Amino acid sequence: MRLKNLKIGFALTGSHCTIDEVLVQVQRVVVDEGADVSSIISQSVDCIDTRFGMADKWKERLQNITGKDIINSITGAEPVGPNKMFDLLVVAPCTGNTLAKLANAITDTPVLMAVKAHLRNQRPVVLAISTNDGLGLNAKNIGLLLNTKNVYMVPFGQDSPSGKPNSLKANMELIPDTILTALQGQQLQPVLITYQ
Numbered sequence: 001m002r003l004k005n006l007k008i009g010f011a012l013t014g015s016h017c018t019i020d021e022v023l024v025q026v027q028r029v030v031v032d033e034g035a036d037v038s039s040i041i042s043q044s045v046d047c048i049d050t051r052f053g054m055a056d057k058w059k060e061r062l063q064n065i066t067g068k069d070i071i072n073s074i075t076g077a078e079p080v081g082p083n084k085m086f087d088l089l090v091v092a093p094c095t096g097n098t099l100a101k102l103a104n105a106i107t108d109t110p111v112l113m114a115v116k117a118h119l120r121n122q123r124p125v126v127l128a129i130s131t132n133d134g135l136g137l138n139a140k141n142i143g144l145l146l147n148t149k150n151v152y153m154v155p156f157g158q159d160s161p162s163g164k165p166n167s168l169k170a171n172m173e174l175i176p177d178t179i180l181t182a183l184q185g186q187q188l189q190p191v192l193i194t195y196q
Helices: 015-033 043-047 055-066 074-080 096-103 112-119 139-146 170-183
Strands: 007-012 036-041 088-094 125-131 151-153 168-170
Touching: 007 015, 007 055, 007 112, 015 043, 015 055, 015 125, 015 170, 036 055, 036 112, 043 055, 043 088, 043 096, 043 168, 055 170, 074 088, 074 168, 088 096, 088 168, 088 170, 096 125, 096 139, 112 168, 125 170, 139 151, 151 170, 168 170
Parallel strands: 007 036, 007 088, 088 125, 125 151
Antiparallel strands: 125 168
């Protein structure tokens, strides 16, 4: 239990095809690693049903794992900073939209408010990207965030180079290891990985 007694925020954004594998990691951080986890979700995770899953089912599963109510509003996320709610905040999956807004200081979702509020305390934020334009328009935002104090990336790579050449996805299984290194002020290496 490497994360025992640590308070971790887990923020999910609308890369719906990745939510299932992220929830496996939330469970791992709670059950296997012993962390006290609270969750924050974007509006799309809160409201949109897709072929990958129904919003109510995702939320039910998340509440069952954490045993806590979900933060799903900007006003609900605002106390993250003043109350110093978390030792570390994870955004997984972190969409290209969230990535771009974060890199440009836009705070218009519960997840972005949680990140902004958390960073004001100079505490670590871990981003697990999942975006179809990581090597497109979002490449510059990834570069900015890789060089931002207290922001760490779950190692990522091209998940479908021939089918979606601009797509980048974090290896979600590396979330716990990235959390551990981020808590020590280090970026888990290598940042760039190859998918098989």
